[in-house]
Amino acid sequence: MGNIVLAAKITHVPTMLMSEQPGPIFGKRKQAIDGHREIVARAKALGADTVIVLDTHWLVNAGYHVNCAASFKGNYTSHEFPHFIQNLEYKYDGNPELGDLIAEKAQSKGVHALSHQLESLTLEYGTLVPMRYMNEDSSLKVVSVAAWCSVHSIESSRLMGQAIKEAVEESDSKVLLLASGSLSHKIWANEDYAANNGTFTISSEFNRQMDLHVLGLWTRGDHATFLKILPEYAQKCNGEGGMHDTAMLYGALGWDQYQGRGEIIGEYFPSSGTGQVNVVFEPD
DSSP: OOEEEEEEEEEEOOHHHHTSSSTTTTTTTTHHHHHHHHHHHHHHHHTOOEEEEHHHHEEEESEEEEOOEEEEEEEEEOOOOOOOOOEEEEEBOOOOOHHHHHHHHHHHTOOOOOEOTTTTTTHHHHHHHHHHOOOOOOOOOOEEEEEEEOOHHHHHHHHHHHHHHHHHHSSSOEEEEEEEEOOOOOHHHHHHHHGGGGGGGSSHHHHHHHEEEEEEEHHHOOHHHHHHHHHHHHHTTTTTGGGGHHHHHHHTEEEEEEEEOOOOOOOOETBBBBEOOEEEOOOO
């Protein structure tokens, strides 16, 4: 019988890659990278063999979609930020059986979901950036779930998360579950970016204060209150991908019945106007 051994809300900012390279950003994202490595070390210590990434850079306009090919291999350059992420090579094994089961469980709940095993369906950088630091030896199998959900409800994403939990428990997989996306996500306007040192600042003090409030709710274990504000928080603070990754994460943890406390790994930080963090949630 499988289980989710560890869950986390994580950053995937492209400047993590730039932080490895000579230049003005060298070393600036070290604490975020170290956070990824700490999270995966804990998961592996708990026996993790598979990572499911809820990817807010995979845009879908109908249904929920699971990328669960037997293997993934490619050379990735971001269409959004080709100056930040280019020629990122990757090679990982997948977990087709688990991906298929997730879609099956979601369908049984009335949530339209499809799993895919297509060589031409490549991974997005919401998966690839964390895998660079969490799966350096390619020892973990990878399943990616679309979480930039444009026409979906928070409720259906809750059910999708519940389907993930049930599928994992029916499998023999030990899973690290990652909600890959920011907190607030209002990127600086192009004309304001340079003047505000945009790479290292947040675009809205209101958003920053809301992010810090949410982190307080998480670390105190007041998840019921957070879930009450989640739809408005996602809308008014421009949550990445509508924060459907976070809704799925909570669905898998038990929603408002979840009793654990979030643990911030590293520190909250601004990036290109957005609010970023790594937070661990141990399953009940």
